[in-house]
Amino acid sequence: MYGMVNRAVQELITHEFGESRWLQIRQMAGVEDEIFVSTEPYPDEITYRLVAAASEVLGLPSARILEQLGRWWVLQTAQQGYGHLMKAAGRTLADFLVNLPNFHTRIEMMYPGLRPPEFECTDILPGSLKLHYRSHRKGLAPFVTGLLQGLGEMFATAIQISAEEVDEGGDAHHVFHVSWKTPPEHAL
Ligand code: HEM
Structure with missing residues (x-):
């Protein structure tokens, strides 16, 4: 990496x-x-x-460290060096998550050797969605949990996350059930 x-x-x-x-x-x-x-x-x-x-x-536990790293990544690393990319990726948590599948494509332009994870959103409803995370790397699902927590904080949006592992026998595949309460200023 x-x-x-x-x-x-x-x-x-x-x-x-x-x-x-x-x-x-x-x-x-x-x-x-x-x-x-x-x-x-x-x-x-x-x-x-x-x-x-x-x-x-x-x-x-390693999982706790990876979670903290995820929060740190969104709230510190990404803000410091890539604030413009983070801003451009969505005005609300919901927008950001829906745009997440394309997020690393822009990063790949700067870092051609990047081997990013894959994200996919399904079951998109007004206050929830399922975020599929696939990676050829093992053991990083708690990092994703922390990233999502960090995004909740970044958008001042209360977020609930539960994760399940899908056994496909090959690369890691986890489904994150994400739900949130839209803060009043963003409500339609
Ligand atoms: C501007 C912000 C971001 C930058 C610059 C960035 C860049 C990177 C880099 C360099 C890696 C290591 C992979 C490699 O070097 O091959 C990585 C991995 C990863 N990124 Fe991002 N990223 C950003 C934001 C995000 C966000 C917002 C998410 C999800 C919410 C995310 C999810 C991940 C995950 C889960 C990995 C671990 C690798 C794996 O699972 O295989 N990243 N990212």
């Missing part, structure tokens, strides 16, 4: 738990890079090792 993902892990941990904890985590993960270059690809293995070491050092 591009370095910006590992960078986000580093920023989240340093911000929440301090520099010395981060150094401990990086060491335990056996990662020698002191900084990650956002625009350079790194083996996925590095990200998985950092999350596993963070789980060990902090005594938190």
